[in-house]
Amino acid sequence: xxxxxxxxxxxxxxxxxxxxxxxxxxxxxxxxxxxxxxxxxxxxxxxxxxxxxxxxxxxxxxxxxxxxxxxxxxxxxxxxxxxxxxxxxxxxxxxxxxxxxxxxxxxxxxxxxxxxxxxxxxxxxxxxxxxxxxxxxxxxxxxxxxxxxxxxxxxxxxxxxxxxxxxxxxxxxxxxxxxxxxxxxxxxxxxxxxxx
Ligand code: SF4
Ligand code: SF4
Numbered sequence: 001x002x003x004x005x006x007x008x009x010x011x012x013x014x015x016x017x018x019x020x021x022x023x024x025x026x027x028x029x030x031x032x033x034x035x036x037x038x039x040x041x042x043x044x045x046x047x048x049x050x051x052x053x054x055x056x057x058x059x060x061x062x063x064x065x066x067x068x069x070x071x072x073x074x075x076x077x078x079x080x081x082x083x084x085x086x087x088x089x090x091x092x093x094x095x096x097x098x099x100x101x102x103x104x105x106x107x108x109x110x111x112x113x114x115x116x117x118x119x120x121x122x123x124x125x126x127x128x129x130x131x132x133x134x135x136x137x138x139x140x141x142x143x144x145x146x147x148x149x150x151x152x153x154x155x156x157x158x159x160x161x162x163x164x165x166x167x168x169x170x171x172x173x174x175x176x177x178x179x180x181x182x183x184x185x186x187x188x189x190x191x192x193x194x195x196x
Contacts, residue, residue, distance in 0.1 A: 003041060006034040053178045055156050058149045062186050066146055067138065071180045076137035078170040083114035085164035085172070086140070091157050094120065115139055141177040 001008040009025070011017045020027070028034050086092040096113040100106055113120055116137070121130045130136050148157035158174060165173050 001038060001041070003034065003037050006037070008034070008038040049160070051175060053160075053175045054182045055145070055149075055178060057182045058145055058156070058178075060186070061146065061181065061184060063142075063146060063150065065186055066181055066184060067142060069180075069184050071184070072134050072138045075141075075172070075177060075180065076134040079116075079133055079137050079172055080170060081116050081118065081133055081136065082169060083116045084167050084169065086114040086116055087112070088163040088167055090159060090161060090163075091144070096120070115143070137172070141174065141181065144174070145178055145181055 006028075009020065011020065011027075086094065092114075094113045094115050096111045097108060098111055099108050115121075115130075118128065118131065118136070120136075122128045130139055144157040149155070156178070158178075165171075165175070
C-alpha cells in the first residue's frame with residue numbers, strides 16, 4: 001500500500017521476509033507512525049465500500065455440483081474472451097512458457113497469459129480441455145471463488161478492487177457470479193420438513 005512516505009507490506013512467509021530484508025526494507029510495527037497512518041487510510045478506504053457480496057457458503061458447496069450448475073451458460077453468453085478482466089486483475093497470475101529459437105541459439109521465456117484465451121490450455125496433441133467460452137469463464141470464477149477457497153483457508157481470490165467489472169466491455173460482473181455460486185442450492189440445502 002502506498003502511503004506517500006511509506007509502502008506498507010505485510011509479511012506472510014519466511015521467503016517474503018527474506019526478500020524484504022534483501023531489498024533493504026526496514027520493518028516497522030503497527031504502532032509506529034507509519035503503521036498508524038496506514039491504519040487510518042485503510043479505515044477511510046473501507047468506509048467507501050458500498051457494495052457487499054456474500055461468500056459465506058462457497059466453501060460448503062459441492063465442487064462438481066457448482067461446476068455443472070446451469071447458470072454458467074447465461075453468465076458466459078456475452079463474453080468475447082478479450083482477456084481484459086485477467087490482465088487488470090491483481091490476483092491473476094496465469095503465464096505461458098515459450099521457447100524462441102534463432103539459428104542455434106534461443107531463449108526460454110515466460111509470457112503473461114490469460115485463462116480466457118482459447119490457446120491457453122491447448123495441448124500439443126490438439127486437444128483443448130477448455131475449448132469453449134463457457135468452460136473458460138467458468139474456470140475463471142471457479143478458480144477465484146471455489147478452488148482457491150477450498151485449497152487455502154484465506155477467503156476468496158479476489159480483493160474486490162472492481163477493475164474487471166469496470167473494464168469488461170460486456171459488463172460481466174464477478175459480484176453476480178459470486179452471488180449465483182454462493183446461493184446455488186446443494187442437496188443439503190434442499191432438505192425439507194414434512195408435517196404429519
Ligand atoms: S473482460 Fe469481460 S468479455 Fe473480456 S474476457 Fe473478461 S469477462 Fe470476457
Ligand atoms: S474485482 Fe476481484 S476478480 Fe476483479 S480485478 Fe479486482 S481482484 Fe480481480
